Amino acid sequence: MTDIAIITLSVICNLIIYLAFGSLLTGRKDKKCPLLLSVIAGFFFYYFVFFFFCVPPMKYYRPLSMLTKMWVPFVAAVVIFSTILNGRKWVSWFKNAMLYVKKHPLVTVFMLLLIGAQIVLVSCTYNFTLDAAYYVANVATSVETDMMNVYDPFTGAWQDHYEMRYFFATYSIQDSVVCQLTGIPALIWTKSVMAVTIILLTNMVYLMIARELIIYRNGRDEVKAGEDSANEDRTGTDHSMGSSKNGELAVVIMTALMFVINLTFITIYTSSLFLMTRTYEGKAIVGNLAIMTVFYLFIRMNDDSIKTRPWLITFIVCFGAATISSSANMLLPVELTVLFLPMIVRKKAWKMLPKYISCVIPGMVFSLIFVLYVKGYFVFYTFPN
Amino acid sequence: MQGLNVTENGIRYLWECFSYYTGSCAYFMLYAAAVIYISIAGTKREKEIFIPCSVFLLLTVYNPVAPMVLDHFFDVNSEYYRFFWIAPVIVLVPYLFSKLIVTRTDMKQMIVVSLLIAAICLVSGKYVYADGIKWAQNIYKMPPELIEVSEKIHEDSGVEYPKAFLEYEYNMQMRQYDPKMLLTIDREDYLYAVSNPSYSREMLEDDTHPQYVLLAALVRFQDIDKESFLNALETTKTGYVVVSRDNPRIDYLKEAGLSIAGETQNHLIFKYDLKEPYEFELVDYSVVY
Numbered sequence: 001m002t003d004i005a006i007i008t009l010s011v012i013c014n015l016i017i018y019l020a021f022g023s024l025l026t027g028r029k030d031k032k033c034p035l036l037l038s039v040i041a042g043f044f045f046y047y048f049v050f051f052f053f054c055v056p057p058m059k060y061y062r063p064l065s066m067l068t069k070m071w072v073p074f075v076a077a078v079v080i081f082s083t084i085l086n087g088r089k090w091v092s093w094f095k096n097a098m099l100y101v102k103k104h105p106l107v108t109v110f111m112l113l114l115i116g117a118q119i120v121l122v123s124c125t126y127n128f129t130l131d132a133a134y135y136v137a138n139v140a141t142s143v144e145t146d147m148m149n150v151y152d153p154f155t156g157a158w159q160d161h162y163e164m165r166y167f168f169a170t171y172s173i174q175d176s177v178v179c180q181l182t183g184i185p186a187l188i189w190t191k192s193v194m195a196v197t198i199i200l201l202t203n204m205v206y207l208m209i210a211r212e213l214i215i216y217r218n219g220r221d222e223v224k225a226g227e228d229s230a231n232e233d234r235t236g237t238d239h240s241m242g243s244s245k246n247g248e249l250a251v252v253i254m255t256a257l258m259f260v261i262n263l264t265f266i267t268i269y270t271s272s273l274f275l276m277t278r279t280y281e282g283k284a285i286v287g288n289l290a291i292m293t294v295f296y297l298f299i300r301m302n303d304d305s306i307k308t309r310p311w312l313i314t315f316i317v318c319f320g321a322a323t324i325s326s327s328a329n330m331l332l333p334v335e336l337t338v339l340f341l342p343m344i345v346r347k348k349a350w351k352m353l354p355k356y357i358s359c360v361i362p363g364m365v366f367s368l369i370f371v372l373y374v375k376g377y378f379v380f381y382t383f384p385n
Numbered sequence: 386m387q388g389l390n391v392t393e394n395g396i397r398y399l400w401e402c403f404s405y406y407t408g409s410c411a412y413f414m415l416y417a418a419a420v421i422y423i424s425i426a427g428t429k430r431e432k433e434i435f436i437p438c439s440v441f442l443l444l445t446v447y448n449p450v451a452p453m454v455l456d457h458f459f460d461v462n463s464e465y466y467r468f469f470w471i472a473p474v475i476v477l478v479p480y481l482f483s484k485l486i487v488t489r490t491d492m493k494q495m496i497v498v499s500l501l502i503a504a505i506c507l508v509s510g511k512y513v514y515a516d517g518i519k520w521a522q523n524i525y526k527m528p529p530e531l532i533e534v535s536e537k538i539h540e541d542s543g544v545e546y547p548k549a550f551l552e553y554e555y556n557m558q559m560r561q562y563d564p565k566m567l568l569t570i571d572r573e574d575y576l577y578a579v580s581n582p583s584y585s586r587e588m589l590e591d592d593t594h595p596q597y598v599l600l601a602a603l604v605r606f607q608d609i610d611k612e613s614f615l616n617a618l619e620t621t622k623t624g625y626v627v628v629s630r631d632n633p634r635i636d637y638l639k640e641a642g643l644s645i646a647g648e649t650q651n652h653l654i655f656k657y658d659l660k661e662p663y664e665f666e667l668v669d670y671s672v673v674y
Contacts, residue, residue, distance in 0.1 A: 257479030264510025342437030
């Protein structure tokens with residue numbers, strides 16, 4: 001029971017921290033910016049900032065505890081600062097959320113059950129995966145040795161150089177920082193706390209995408225009546241879905257079907273399998289959360305319905321994802337290209353081109369560094385030569 | 386993607402890779418059908434959102450030449466499938482299905498369409514827990530016996546970091562639970578051992594990889610003389626060998642002189658007394674800063 005309380009509390013703390021970070025990004029002025037977007041953007045922003053705290057001490061073989069001492073006060077300061085700055089907005093968001101719950105109690109209960117089922121499945125099942133031998137063991141090893149990526153997680157042996165595939169993916173080091181700070185064992189933190197957190201965040205994105213597609217806020221002020229299809233109007237309601245009540249029903253059905261697909265689109269390669277059985281791995285976060293967040297931002301930018309720093313948020317998501325798993329280095333530039341390039345061309349929004357390119361750059365740079373490492377151009381040693 | 390190689394397969398690689406990726410699931414077919422539907426009957430906004438990206442994906446990720454080009458710069462053999470994650474299957478298919486359901490005019494139609502869609506989903510995929518759900522037996526999500534093995538080795542060993550040879554599954558799991566346990570075999574060596582029939586003579590005589598002898602004896606069950614086996618334990622500083630009770634090499638271990646230091650319901654913990662006691666120490670970085 002204590003373990004469940006610790007896990008629940010940790011997940012709540014995670015979400016509060018992400019909200020605090022994200023609110024700094026999404027700003028105070030845009031009242032239409034959903035709370036959930038602040039939380040999700042905050043998740044990537046958190047790992048983006050952590051990267052800059054983590055890499056220099058790691059490169060110069062400083063202890064994990066030194067990073068913990070730097071990072072924890074910083075996070076505390078950000079949370080306090082953001083609370084002072086955004087507290088009122090959060091209260092108003094929560095009031096609106098409560099109003100929604102009162103207005104749609106069945107929808108709320110159904111969504112809670114849906115997410116609850118996923119949480120139970122990912123946090124209470126036993127799955128044997130080879131990659132956990134690296135990721136989880138790396139967290140445990142870093143805590144045990146008070147060093148970062150210096151000892152081989154598979155065997156515990158000292159490594160004379162850093163493995164560049166994982167060097168910039170500092171996600172697991174953040175796990176180590178928290179485990180060191182709180183004393184929570186690596187297995188509980190990664191396979192329960194982070195798994196539940198990722199399931200919650202992924203479902204938030206699903207919900208935002210479903211609402212955006214079905215009950216969307218299509219540039220309400222900008223769409224002129226009759227300009228769009230006959231099924232759409234100035235209020236942004238897709239009338240092909242019928243009344244707004246039907247819209248809510250459609251959102252529920254859509255998110256439920258997303259869950260069904262995640263349960264049934266299963267081979268050892270699909271992102272659904274990663275989400276359901278290897279939730280704590282960086283690949284699962286990139287393949288589900290990051291890709292879907294970029295897709296959501298694309299829908300909003302396509303509709304011109306996001307006012308606050310859409311490209312900055314996209315940049316942070318892309319950079320943040322690259323610090324979570326090196327898989328993002330290739331995936332997100334390709335996703336950005338297939339989504340945003342056609343949109344830029346169609347809208348003739350050439351000013352967006354440099355912004356698109358700047359979002360692609362982090363992944364490409366990390367990829368290039370890795371190629372140079374593989375080809376033997378450089379190596380980062382774990383001890384001064 | 387294991388066993389698939391761009392150089393060997395050429396432009397067939399993409400199709401082979403895609404076949405592995407989708408397996409028996411038909412969701413990509415549903416996605417393709419949904420894209421066609423949207424391109425014919427979708428609203429302007431739906432077309433803007435779903436059609437250009439699908440066409441671009443077809444031209445890039447699903448272009449058979451793409452993996453061949455990429456392979457010149459990066460090794461994409463085992464990771465190209467991840468590009469398939471970009472296709473918004475999980476958005477478009479549920480979106481159209483939900484639209485099909487809620488746009489029915491009466492309840493009867495709604496129920497019939499919902500049932501039809503449920504049936505399509507059931508037929509189109511493979512359930513993640515098709516082989517049954519394995520509930521975790523503890524908060525660590527580790528086999529309880531692994532925890533027992535760890536405790537028994539630490540109880541028996543006088544050192545902070547004992548070193549052990551474990552069977553495959555425990556080898557992959559032990560350090561997630563117990564980072565104080567050093568392991569003799571790393572992941573790549575174990576993967577080689579379980580996926581290749583035997584070790585060649587050259588490999589067994591390779592002094593730089595004494596762990597091959599241990600793997601040959603205990604995983605591939607090759608005929609290894611006991612002296613070489615004990616030498617390999619000594620060279621690798623392995624103090625413990627943990628095997629399951631049904632391992633056919635139990636008598637071999639006993640005959641080699643290893644003693645039983647502990648046992649659990651399904652495992653035996655053998656101890657080897659190193660001639661030169663070994664105590665692993667963390668590198669002292671205080672001299673650096």
